[in-house]
Amino acid sequence: xxxxxxxxxxxxxxxxxxxxxxxxxxxxxxxxxxxxxxxxxxxxxxxxxxxxxxxxxxxxxxxxxxxxxxxxxxxxxxxxxxxxxxxxxxxxxxxxxxxxxxxxxxxxxxxxxxxxxxxxxxxxxxxxxxxxxxxxxxxxxxxxxxxxxxxxxxxxxx
Amino acid sequence: xxxxxxxxxxxxxxxxxxxxxxxxxxxxxxxxxxxxxxxxxxxxxxxxxxxxxxxxxxxxxxxxxxxxxxxxxxxxxxxxxxxxxxxxxxxxxxxxxxxxxxxxxxxxxxxxxxxxxxxxxxxxxxxxxxxxxxxxxxxxxxxxxxxxxxxxxxxxxx
Amino acid sequence: xxxxxxxxxxxxxxxxxxxxxxxxxxxxxxxxxxxxxxxxxxxxxxxxxxxxxxxxxxxxxxxxxxxxxxxxxxxxxxxxxxxxxxxxxxxxxxxxxxxxxxxxxxxxxxxxxxxxxxxxxxxxxxxxxxxxxxxxxxxxxxxxxxxxxxxxxxxxxx
Amino acid sequence: xxxxxxxxxxxxxxxxxxxxxxxxxxxxxxxxxxxxxxxxxxxxxxxxxxxxxxxxxxxxxxxxxxxxxxxxxxxxxxxxxxxxxxxxxxxxxxxxxxxxxxxxxxxxxxxxxxxxxxxxxxxxxxxxxxxxxxxxxxxxxxxxxxxxxxxxxxxxxx
Numbered sequence: 001x002x003x004x005x006x007x008x009x010x011x012x013x014x015x016x017x018x019x020x021x022x023x024x025x026x027x028x029x030x031x032x033x034x035x036x037x038x039x040x041x042x043x044x045x046x047x048x049x050x051x052x053x054x055x056x057x058x059x060x061x062x063x064x065x066x067x068x069x070x071x072x073x074x075x076x077x078x079x080x081x082x083x084x085x086x087x088x089x090x091x092x093x094x095x096x097x098x099x100x101x102x103x104x105x106x107x108x109x110x111x112x113x114x115x116x117x118x119x120x121x122x123x124x125x126x127x128x129x130x131x132x133x134x135x136x137x138x139x140x141x142x143x144x145x146x147x148x149x150x151x152x153x154x155x156x157x158x
Numbered sequence: 159x160x161x162x163x164x165x166x167x168x169x170x171x172x173x174x175x176x177x178x179x180x181x182x183x184x185x186x187x188x189x190x191x192x193x194x195x196x197x198x199x200x201x202x203x204x205x206x207x208x209x210x211x212x213x214x215x216x217x218x219x220x221x222x223x224x225x226x227x228x229x230x231x232x233x234x235x236x237x238x239x240x241x242x243x244x245x246x247x248x249x250x251x252x253x254x255x256x257x258x259x260x261x262x263x264x265x266x267x268x269x270x271x272x273x274x275x276x277x278x279x280x281x282x283x284x285x286x287x288x289x290x291x292x293x294x295x296x297x298x299x300x301x302x303x304x305x306x307x308x309x310x311x312x313x314x315x316x
Numbered sequence: 317x318x319x320x321x322x323x324x325x326x327x328x329x330x331x332x333x334x335x336x337x338x339x340x341x342x343x344x345x346x347x348x349x350x351x352x353x354x355x356x357x358x359x360x361x362x363x364x365x366x367x368x369x370x371x372x373x374x375x376x377x378x379x380x381x382x383x384x385x386x387x388x389x390x391x392x393x394x395x396x397x398x399x400x401x402x403x404x405x406x407x408x409x410x411x412x413x414x415x416x417x418x419x420x421x422x423x424x425x426x427x428x429x430x431x432x433x434x435x436x437x438x439x440x441x442x443x444x445x446x447x448x449x450x451x452x453x454x455x456x457x458x459x460x461x462x463x464x465x466x467x468x469x470x471x472x473x474x
Numbered sequence: 475x476x477x478x479x480x481x482x483x484x485x486x487x488x489x490x491x492x493x494x495x496x497x498x499x500x501x502x503x504x505x506x507x508x509x510x511x512x513x514x515x516x517x518x519x520x521x522x523x524x525x526x527x528x529x530x531x532x533x534x535x536x537x538x539x540x541x542x543x544x545x546x547x548x549x550x551x552x553x554x555x556x557x558x559x560x561x562x563x564x565x566x567x568x569x570x571x572x573x574x575x576x577x578x579x580x581x582x583x584x585x586x587x588x589x590x591x592x593x594x595x596x597x598x599x600x601x602x603x604x605x606x607x608x609x610x611x612x613x614x615x616x617x618x619x620x621x622x623x624x625x626x627x628x629x630x631x632x
Contacts, residue, residue: 033439059546061441061582062536069539079279095447096440096457100416101582106264108535108575111277111284116310119269121237124412125377126269143410152274157312194619219424219599220378223385230375253605254598254615258574259424266377266417281571283535299570395595420578427593427600432626435585437553442585468590471630 004051004150006035009064012132014091015055020143021134022053022089025146032152033146038066041075046081051153052115053087053145061098062105063090070108078113085156086092086110086117087149089142091130103127116156118148162209162308164193167222172291173213176300179292180211180247183304189311196224201232204239209311210273211245211303212264219256220263221248229267232247236245236271243314244268244275246308247300251286261285275307276306320367320466322351325380330407330449331371334458337450338405341462347469349462354382359390362397367469368431369403369424369461377414378421379406387425394429401472402433403465405458407446419443421468428461432472434464478525478624480509483538488565488607489529492616496527496563496610499620505627507620512540517548520555523626526589527561527619528580535572536579537564545583552587559564560584560591560629561623563616565604577601592622 004026010016019035026033036045038054046052054071056063063071074081088106092099103126107117119125128134128141162184168174177193184191194203196212204210212229214221221229232239246264250257262286265275277283286299328330330388335351342349352361354370362368370381370387379387390397404422408415419442423433435441444450444457478500484490489536495508510519512528519552520526528545530537535546562580566573577600581591593599602608602615 005175030298059542059549060586062542062579065539065543065546066538068533068542072533072539075533082279083276092440094441095411095453096416096419096442096445098416098441098582098586100412100414101420103412103578104266104417105536105575105579108262108277108284108572111275112279112534112572114277114279116274116276118241118274119266119272121240121270123410125410125414126266126412129412135173137411158316165412206338217388217391218384218428220384221422223381223388226375226384227381230381252597252599253569253599253611254574254577254603256424256428256574256599258570258572259421259578261570262575263378263417265423266414270376270414281568283568283572284570287570295569398595401590420582424578424593424600427591428595430593430595432590432592433585434557435582435588435589437556437588438584441588442582474632 003049003091004031004033004153005045005049006033006053007038007041009038009079010057012014014130015057016059018089018130018134019055021139021142022146025143026150029147029149031151038070043076044072046077049148050157051085053149055089056102058090058092058097058099061101063102082114084115085149085152086115087145088127089145099129100126118152120148161207162189162191163203163207164191164211165196167196167225172288173215176247176288176292177213178200178248179297179300180304182257183301184308187305187308188267189308196228204232204235208315209243209307211307213247214260216248216250216255216257216260219259221260240252240272242273243307243310244273245303246285250292253289257287258284260264274308319365320347320349320469321361321365322359322369324371325354325383328448332372333448334405334446335371335409337455337458338462341459342466345463345466347466354386354388359392362390362393364472367401367465369465371405372418373420374406374408374413374415377417379418398430400431401465401468402431403461404443405461411447413443416442434468437463477523478505478627479519479523480507480527481512481515482529483512483541488604489531491606492563492565492608493529495613495616499617500624503621503624505624512544517550520548520551524631525559525623527623529563530576532564532566532571532573532576535575537576556588557624558589559626560589561619561625562601563619567603569605573603574600592626594622
C-alpha cells in the first residue's frame with residue numbers, strides 16, 4: 001500500500017503544526033501517512049515511503065541543521081530514491097525572511113535524489129510558508145500540499 | 159497522442175545543439191517531439207504539449223530575456239498548465255558561471271505553473287549544463303533529460 | 317558627487333511606489349538619486365552611478381522580462397561595473413509567490429557584474445518585498461534599503 | 475588589526491586545500507588570516523573577524539550539516555555581524571552537481587546576518603567551485619576570492 005512520510009524539525013511547534021496539517025491533506029486522498037520528528041526518523045524509512053514531504057523552520061534561509069544532516073546521511077541510499085514524490089514546507093518569522101530559499105533548498109535535495117516534485121499555480125507556489133503559527137492561508141496551503149503529493153503518489157503507483 | 163515541446167533561445171548555437179540532443183532522448187522513448195526557437199513559439203503551443211522542456215544560454219545567471227518574456231506572457235494560461243511535465247537545460251561559458259541558477263529559474267517558472275519536474279541522481283542533477291559546445295558528458299545529460307521527461311509523460315498519460 | 321540610480325519595471329504601480337520609497341532612503345543619507353523606468357534607462361547610465369538598485373514585480377519567480385533584457389544588454393559593460401553597490405526589491409501577489417527568488421535573481425545579476433551587495437539582519441533579509449501595495453512594513457524596508465546602499469556608497473567612495 | 479577568518483568543513487581534503495588557497499589570497503593583500511575547521515571554530519570567533527569566508531563540499535546542493543549547524547548557532551550573535559565582509563567556496567563532484575546552490579546558500583546566510591558580499595565579473599561569479607581536487611582554474615579562483623574579500627575589508631576598515 002502506498003505510503004507517505006512527513007519528516008519535520010520543529011522547536012517552537014509551528015513546523016510541527018504544519019506537518020500535521022499536511023498529513024490531513026494526505027489522508028483526505030485516502031493514503032496512509034506517517035508523521036515523524038527528524039530526530040526519530042531513520043534514513044531506512046525513506047526506502048519504504050513513496051512520497052516524502054519535509055518541513056523545517058527557516059534558519060538562515062535554509063533548512064535547520066538536523067534536517068540537513070538527515071539528508072546528508074541519506075547519501076547511503078543515493079540512487080534508490082529515484083522516482084519518489086517529494087514536497088516541502090517551512091515556518092518563518094518574516095515574509096521575506098528566507099522562507100522560499102528554505103523550501104527550495106529542500107526541493108533541491110530531493111531533485112538531487114532524482115525525485116519528482118510539483119508546484120502549484122495558486123498560493124505559495126513552491127510549498128506552503130507559515131509566518132509564525134499557521135493561520136488560514138497557510139493551513140489551506142499545507143492541506144493542499146499533502147493532497148497534491150498524495151494524488152501524484154496514487155497516479156504513479158497504479 | 160502524447161507530445162513533448164522543446165523551446166530554446168540560442169545565439170551561438172550551443173543551446174540549439176542541446177535542444178536537438180534532448181529531442182533525441184524524447185524520440186528514443188517513442189514520443190513525438192517538436193523543437194522550436196522561442197521566437198517561433200506561440201504560447202498557445204503550451205496547451206498542446208504534455209511535456210515542456212526549455213533551454214537558454216546562461217545570461218547573468220538566468221534565462222535570456224526572450225525566454226523570460228515568453229514565460230511572462232504565458233500568464234494568459236495560468237492554471238491551465240497544471241500537471242504538465244517540465245525540464246530545463248543551459249549552455250554556459252564557465253563552470254560556476256550561473257548555469258545552475260539559470261536552470262533553477264526555468265524550473266521555478268514551471269513550478270509556479272503547477273508543473274511536475276524531476277531531477278536525476280547522476281550527473282547534472284537539476285538539468286544538463288554544457289560548458290560551451292556540448293561534449294560527451296553534456297550530450298549524455300541532454301539525451302537523459304529528454305528520456306526522463308518522456309517516460310514521465312507516458313506514465314502520467316496512461 | 318556620488319549618485320545612486322534606481323531602475324524599476326512596474327505595471328500596476330506597486331513597484332513604482334516602492335522605487336520612490338527607496339529613493340527617500342537614499343536622499344535621507346544626503347546622496348543624489350535618480351529614479352527611472354527601465355524603459356527610459358540607457359545601459360550607459362550604469363557607468364555613471366555608484367549605487368544601482370533594481371526593482372520588479374514578481375513574474376514567475378523572477379524579474380520581469382524588460383528588466384532581464386536590460387541586464388542582458390548590460391553585457392556591453394561587463395567588467396566595468398566591478399565594485400559598484402547594488403540592491404533589489406520586488407512586489408508580489410503572494411507571500412510565497414516567488415518574491416525571494418525574484419530578488420535573488422536580481423542580486424545574482426549584480427554579483428556576476430562583480431558588484432557589492434548587502435543584506436540586513438532585520439525584516440526582509442535579501443531586500444524588501446511588498447505584498448500588493450506597500451504597507452508599513454514594506455515602506456520601512458524600502459527606506460532602509462535605500463539608506464543601506466547609500467551608506468555603503470559613501471563609505472566606499474571616500 | 476583587520477583579520478579574516480576562513481571556516482571550512484572537509485572530508486576528502488578538497489575543501490581544505492581550497493581554504494588554504496583562499497588564505498594565500500588574503501595574505502597577498504597583507505592581512506592576517508586564520509584557517510579553521512568548522513569543528514574547531516567557536517561562534518565567538520565570528521565577532522573578532524572583519525572578513526568571514528566559509529567553504530563546504532557540495533552535499534545535496536547545500537552546505538554540509540556541520541557548517542549549517544555552525545551558522546544556525548550563530549543566531550546568538552544575530553545583528554552583531556552587520557557590515558562584516560563575507561565570501562564562500564565549494565568543492566563538488568559534478569559541474570552541475572549543486573555547487574552554485576551550495577555557494578549561494580552560504581552567501582544567503584551571510585546576507586541574513588547583514589553582511590556584505592561581492593561577486594566577480596570573471597570566472598566563477600558567486601565564488602570558486604572546484605570539481606574534485608582544485609586544478610589551475612579553481613586555484614586562481616580561490617586566491618582571487620581571498621584577495622577580493624581582503625581588499626574590501628581594508629577599504630571598509632579605513
